[in-house]
Amino acid sequence: xxxxxxxxxxxxxxxxxxxxxxxxxxxxxxxxxxxxxxxxxxxxxxxxxxxxxxxxxxxxxxxxxxxxxxxxxxxxxxxxxxxxxxxxxxxxxxxxxxxxxxxxxxxxxxxxxxxxxxxxxxxxxxxxxxxxxxxxxxxxxxxxxxxxxxxxxxxxxxxxxxxxxxxxxxxxxxxxxxxxxxxxxxxxxxxxxxxxxxxxxxxxxxxxxxxxxxxxxxxxxxxxxxxxxxxxxxxxxxxxxxxxxxxxxxxxxxxxxxxxxxxxxxxxxxxxxxxxxxxxxxxxxxxxxxxxxxxxxxxxxxxxxxxxxxxxxxxxxxxxxxxxxxxxxxxxxxxxxxxxxxxxxxxxxxxxxx
Amino acid sequence: xxxxxxxxxxxxxxxxxxxxxxxxxxxxxxxxxxxxxxxxxxxxxxxxxxxxxxxxxxxxxxxxxxxxxxxxxxxxxxxxxxxxxxxxxxxxxxxxxxxxxxxxxxxxxxxxxxxxxxxxxxxxxxxxxxxxxxxxxxxxxxxxxxxxxxxxxxxxxxxxxxxxxxxxxxxxxxxxxxxxxxxxxxxxxxxxxxxxxxxxxxxxxxxxxxxxxxxxxxxxxxxxxxxxxxxxxxxxxxxxxxxxxxxxxxxxxxxxxxxxxxxxxxxxxxxxxxxxxxxxxxxxxxxxxxxxxxxxxxxxxxxxxxxxxxxxxxxxxxxxxxxxxxxxxxxxxxxxxxxxxxxxxxxxxxxxxx
Numbered sequence: 001x002x003x004x005x006x007x008x009x010x011x012x013x014x015x016x017x018x019x020x021x022x023x024x025x026x027x028x029x030x031x032x033x034x035x036x037x038x039x040x041x042x043x044x045x046x047x048x049x050x051x052x053x054x055x056x057x058x059x060x061x062x063x064x065x066x067x068x069x070x071x072x073x074x075x076x077x078x079x080x081x082x083x084x085x086x087x088x089x090x091x092x093x094x095x096x097x098x099x100x101x102x103x104x105x106x107x108x109x110x111x112x113x114x115x116x117x118x119x120x121x122x123x124x125x126x127x128x129x130x131x132x133x134x135x136x137x138x139x140x141x142x143x144x145x146x147x148x149x150x151x152x153x154x155x156x157x158x159x160x161x162x163x164x165x166x167x168x169x170x171x172x173x174x175x176x177x178x179x180x181x182x183x184x185x186x187x188x189x190x191x192x193x194x195x196x197x198x199x200x201x202x203x204x205x206x207x208x209x210x211x212x213x214x215x216x217x218x219x220x221x222x223x224x225x226x227x228x229x230x231x232x233x234x235x236x237x238x239x240x241x242x243x244x245x246x247x248x249x250x251x252x253x254x255x256x257x258x259x260x261x262x263x264x265x266x267x268x269x270x271x272x273x274x275x276x277x278x279x280x281x282x283x284x285x286x287x288x289x290x291x292x293x294x295x296x297x298x299x300x301x302x303x304x305x306x307x308x309x310x311x312x313x314x315x316x317x318x319x320x321x322x323x324x325x326x327x328x329x330x331x332x333x334x335x336x337x338x339x340x341x342x343x344x345x346x347x348x349x350x351x352x353x354x
Numbered sequence: 355x356x357x358x359x360x361x362x363x364x365x366x367x368x369x370x371x372x373x374x375x376x377x378x379x380x381x382x383x384x385x386x387x388x389x390x391x392x393x394x395x396x397x398x399x400x401x402x403x404x405x406x407x408x409x410x411x412x413x414x415x416x417x418x419x420x421x422x423x424x425x426x427x428x429x430x431x432x433x434x435x436x437x438x439x440x441x442x443x444x445x446x447x448x449x450x451x452x453x454x455x456x457x458x459x460x461x462x463x464x465x466x467x468x469x470x471x472x473x474x475x476x477x478x479x480x481x482x483x484x485x486x487x488x489x490x491x492x493x494x495x496x497x498x499x500x501x502x503x504x505x506x507x508x509x510x511x512x513x514x515x516x517x518x519x520x521x522x523x524x525x526x527x528x529x530x531x532x533x534x535x536x537x538x539x540x541x542x543x544x545x546x547x548x549x550x551x552x553x554x555x556x557x558x559x560x561x562x563x564x565x566x567x568x569x570x571x572x573x574x575x576x577x578x579x580x581x582x583x584x585x586x587x588x589x590x591x592x593x594x595x596x597x598x599x600x601x602x603x604x605x606x607x608x609x610x611x612x613x614x615x616x617x618x619x620x621x622x623x624x625x626x627x628x629x630x631x632x633x634x635x636x637x638x639x640x641x642x643x644x645x646x647x648x649x650x651x652x653x654x655x656x657x658x659x660x661x662x663x664x665x666x667x668x669x670x671x672x673x674x675x676x677x678x679x680x681x682x683x684x685x686x687x688x689x690x691x692x693x694x695x696x697x698x699x700x701x702x703x704x705x706x707x708x
Contacts (some may be wrong), residue, residue, distance in 0.1 A: 004676050008686045008699075026380055031405045032676070032686025032699065049383045051402035284635060284683050284704055300676050301684075306704065307660055322386070323359050323652045329638050332362045332386025332653075345362075345386065350638055350660065 004199065006072050006296040008032030011093070013071035015085070017044030017053065019333040019343060020077035020272050023280075025050045027288035033296065038067050045334045064088035075250060075295045079104040080151055095199075095295040100270035103246065107149045107180045110268060117245055119238060120264045122257075123183035128170045136181040137161060143184040146170055148177040158216070185264050187257035191225045192236045194276030196251045196290040196300055197243040204300045205291065206234040206283065209311075211255070211275050217341060220222050221275045221311045223282065224354075227258060234263055242268060251276070251291040261353040274313070274343070281329040281348040282309035307350035319344035358553065360426050362386030362651040367425035367446070369439070371398030371407065372433035373687035373697060374626050377634075379404045381642035387650065392421050399688045418442035429649045431486035433458040433624050434505055436488040448650040449553075454624035461534045464622060468528060471599055473592060474618045476611075477537035481532075484522045490535040491515060497538040500524055502531040512570070514526045517541065540619050541611035543581045547589045548630030550605045550644040550654050551597040558644065558654045559590040560637065563665075565609070565629050571679060571695060575629045575665045577636065578708075588617055596622060605630070605645040628667070629699070633704040635683040636663035661704035 012028050014021045017039030025035035025046050035050040040057045047053040052070070056063035058081075068074060075095055083101060086094055093333070103113045111121045125136035127146065137144060142165075148157035159170040171179075174317040190213070195205035209227035211218055225232070239254045253273025255266040276287035285293070285301025293300055314322060317338045322330050325347050332345035366382050368375045371393030379389035379400050389404040389611070393412045401407040406424070410417035412435075422428060422443040429449055436456060440448055457467045463534075465475045479490035481500065491498060502511035511531070513524040525533075544567070549559035564579035565572055593608045607627025609620040630641035639647070639655025647654055668676060671692045676684050679701050686699035 008673065008676060009688060009690065022383075026383055026403075029376075030379055030685050032673075032688045034402045034688065048388045048405035049380075049403050121415060281638060299680055302681050306452070306706070319362065319386075323650075326653055327656050331384050334363060334383070334388065335384045336363065352660070 004297045006033070006298075008088065009034065010073070010296065011036055011051070011071040012107070012292065012295065013038065013067055013074040014046070014050075014077055014087075015081050016077035017041070017046035017050075017184060018077060019335075021051060022046035022333060023277075023288045023331075024039075024075070024077060024272060024291060025328045028292045031069045031287065031292055031296070031298075033292065036067065036071050043336060048334060058082045061088040065090055068092040073125070073295050075291070076101075077271055093295075096246070096248050096252070096270050099254070100246050100248055103267055104270045105150055107147055108276065109149075111180070114242070114265050114268075117151065118242055119241070120262065122185045122264060122266070125181050127171075127179040127181050129176075130168045130201045133171055133179075137167070139180050140183040140308045145176055145182045145184065146179050147182060148174050149294065150177070156216075157315065178281055183264075185257045185259060187259050187264070189226065189258045190225065190266070191235060191237040191256050192221070192273065192275040193256065194251060194273050194287050195236070195239040195243060195254065196287070196303070197240075197248045198294050198295050198300045199249050199297045200299070202304045203243055203246070204302055205239055206276060206279050206303050207305050208232050208256075209275050209278060210237045213342070214315075217238050217315060217343070218274045218313055220313070221278050221309075223278050223309045225258075225303060231258065231263065238263060238265070246270075250294045251287050275311075276333070276345075277346050278311040278348050279303065279305075280307040280331065282307040282350050308353055309348055309350045311346055311348045313343055314345040314347065316340045316342055316344065318335065322347070358651045360387070360652075361387065364427070364650065365390055365425040366646065366649065367407070367428040368400070368404075368422055368431055369428065369435050370431035371400035371404075372431060373399055373689075376400035376686075376687060377520050377631075378429070378431060378488045378626065378645060381640065382646045384643065385646055385650070385652075387646065390421065390425050392418070397690060402688060412436045412439045415442040419444055422446040427649050429645070430455075447649075450469055450600070450602050450606070450624050454600050454602055454606075455693060458624045458702045459504055459620055461501055461621070463503075465534070467599075468596070468619050468622075468645060471595055472536065473595070474616065476539045476620070479535050480664045481525075481533040483534050487521045487525055487533075487535065489519070494535050494537040499536045499538065500528055500533050501536060503527050504531065510570075511567050513634065515684070521561050539611045539613060539620075541613050541618070543580065543612045543621070544573070545581065545589060545610050545612055546627065546629040547593040547608045548605060548627050548633065548641050549590070549593040549597060549608065550641070550648050551594075551602045552648050552659070553603050553651045554653070555598070556654055557594045557597055558657045559593055560630060560641065560657050561587050561659050562589045562610075563629050563632060568669075569695070571669060571697070572667055573639045574667070575632050577632050577663045585612065585617065587680060592617060592619070600624075604648045605641050623633045628700075629665075631685070632663040632665040632702050633657065633659075634685065636661040636704050648653075659707065662707055663702055663704045665700055665702045666700040667697055669699065670696055670698065676701070
């Protein structure tokens with residue numbers, strides 16, 4: 001067993017070497033920790049900022065075991081880590097744990113988990129093929145959104161269904177995978193709460209941010225969200241219940257719809273979250289450091305917001321304008337190729353708190 | 355010649371792999387840049403956060419040339435870079451330039467440079483041996499401080515002289531090196547201005563901080579300094595004159611005494627400076643990013659202070675208490691051995707601006 005509080009100089013293994021792994025590694029470095037990254041893809045933008053990059057597949061049990069043997073704790077930057085890969089890590093602590101992965105990897109399991117906590121989720125039904133899609137649509141009603149149960153992100157693996165939609169085509173469009181049909185939630189706005197839970201069970205939530213999407217990808221997060229104090233407190237308490245129920249250690253993103261009848265949970269992500277990037281520049285302790293603190297067994301830091309903030313993603317070739325952005329904190333991920341739809345960086349403007 | 359504005363993904367070579375190089379590398383990473391570090395010492399705490407670490411001596415011309423050939427610009431984390439080493443780098447731009455090194459490497463040259471700008475410095479005289487020390491002491495008056503012209507830092511290479519001091523012993527104590535005798539400046543407080551100058555000549559200064567030392571090593575920097583607006587403006591303008599006179603590109607630390615007759619320049623450091631570490635947590639753009647922006651030819655960032663701050667150094671085994679520090683931003687350097695007097699990390703508390 002690792003000691004309860006890892007000393008500076010300890011090694012943190014991160015599964016996944018994208019921008020979230022990169023920013024986790026930078027936060028780990030600030031605390032004097034060393035980061036190792038495991039990434040199957042040819043390009044791992046976290047590579048140039050870590051002590052060690054292992055390029056091997058999720059099915060390479062030997063590489064996973066060797067990776068784990070050199071670190072004091074393992075965490076992950078994305079929720080779709082194969083559970084067999086987690087098992088291959090051996091005895092090293094993995095934080096947040098297996099349970100969070102099991103829940104968050106399957107939209108249907110996640111909705112059942114949230115409903116079981118008494119939290120409101122969208123009307124939904126399981127879909128296993130074109131026929132059950134018709135049944136589900138009758139049950140949930142149009143408009144609705146068909147989503148694969150597994151492996152969707154940034155709007156991928158999703159199809160919108162109206163009353164006239166060709167169901168077979170929609171089923172084919174998402175790849176013919178087991179899916180869930182979600183009723184459309186008539187929301188006023190989308191917010192998210194990024195919250196951390198320490199190894200001692202202490203919970204610290206960042207202030208809720210308000211999210212705007214473009215083409216299914218997060219465009220901006222604005223903090224504070226334009227919601228009342230009561231709703232903001234509800235959102236934070238709700239996030240805390242989810243963290244406690246999972247005996248969670250680390251940072252989680254909880255996406256919520258604000259509706260006329262209150263909050264509806266859209267989805268949870270058992271990791272640092274794009275909608276929490278504003279914390280880098282508007283809080284003393286940001287989401288990345290909070291996650292590192294939690295998984296290392298350190299007390300959580302001060303996540304209070306010292307400034308109001310607007311975070312804007314830089315997608316695809318928008319990154320080329322980055323050197324000319326003034327009056328903002330610019331964060332770039334060091335990715336070589338600015339493909340359309342690819343998250344290349346973000347920038348955050350802050351203003352004094354209202 | 356490198357392009358005027360280096361694109362993200364460019365490589366920055368840093369001479370010196372200590373904590374300043376490490377924090378420069380982390381700031382470079384935030385902007386999507388890749389850092390290479392050149393460090394002769396066996397331990398280079400910047401190593402685990404950079405793309406490439408070269409361990410070779412300052413006299414290894416081949417290693418220096420090879421290092422330079424792989425980067426787009428070279429900068430340095432300390433002022434005592436051998437000028438022959440700079441020459442060995444070849445055609446790559448070195449920022450801040452040679453001139454700043456020449457001036458800052460020799461206390462006597464530095465004082466002549468500052469005096470030439472009409473800036474007040476302490477009374478002083480050159481000392482080449484025990485005999486000229488007696489002459490110098492008669493000229494400058496006791497109490498005074500004998501400092502080696504070159505290679506002193508954190509109080510090393512210094513001796514205090516009173517009317518009764520054995521001059522031969524003092525001369526021996528500083529190593530018998532060419533020296534300068536400085537008259538003691540009866541100061542009310544010590545402040546410093548950390549300022550940046552861009553490739554376009556724009557200057558951006560951080561607010562002056564007030565410094566407290568312990569055993570010759572910086573202990574805390576508090577911002578704002580307890581000085582009037584007029585004096586703060588004087589300090590900033592004075593720093594700007596120094597930067598302009600050197601056609602400087604990058605960040606400089608300017609240490610000042612506040613006296614009854616106004617400001618006296620203590621010394622300048624042509625690099626990021628310990629007394630500027632507070633900017634990491636109280637400004638949108640900190641000194642490290644400001645330096646990276648400057649040497650990459652990017653416009654300077656927004657260095658305004660959003661919060662008041664107190665930065666405290668963690669010296670020697672004080673670092674062991676770091677995991678228990680709450681309500682502060684903790685920055686650790688990842689050094690293996692907590693030797694007495696060694697800078698191991700720092701922490702910064704912020705409060706809303708007055």
